[in-house]
Amino acid sequence: QVRLVESGGGLVQAGGSLRLSCVVSGGTFSNYGWFRQAPGKERESVAALRWSGSSTIYADSVKGRFTISRDNAKNTVYLQMNSLKPEDTAVYYCAASSGFGPPTMYQYDYDYWGQGTQVTVSS
Secondary structure, eight states, rough: OHHHHHHHHHHHEEEEEEEEEEEEOOOOOEEEEEEOOOOOOOEEEEEETTTTTEEEOOTTTTTEEEEEETTTTTEEEEEOOOOOGGGGEEEEEEEOOOOSSSSSOGGOOEEEEEEOEEEEEEE
C-alpha cells in the first residue's frame, strides 16, 4: 500500500522558515511534487523533482525562497521554505508520479497524494 505522510507544518511569522517532510512508503516513483491549496482557491503547484535529482522545477511565486530535495536512504522528500509570506498560507500536499517523463507542475500527472499539512504565516 502506497503512503505519503507529510509533516513539518505549523504557524510561523512572516520572514520565517519551515521545512516540510514527506515520507514515502509502499512504492518507488519517478517524480515527486509539492502542491498547496489556500482557502477558497484551487490547488497549485509549488515545486517538483525527479527522484534521481537530475531535475527540479518551481513555481515563479516561490523561486529563490523554496527548495525541494530528497533523501534516498530515508525515502523522504523535503520542502525547505524560507522568507515565508502570509500568501504562502495553505495546506501543503506531497504527491508522487509514476510517469516516465520529467517532473511536471500538473496535479493530474500525479498518482498518489498525502493528507496534507497546514502552513500558516502570520503578518
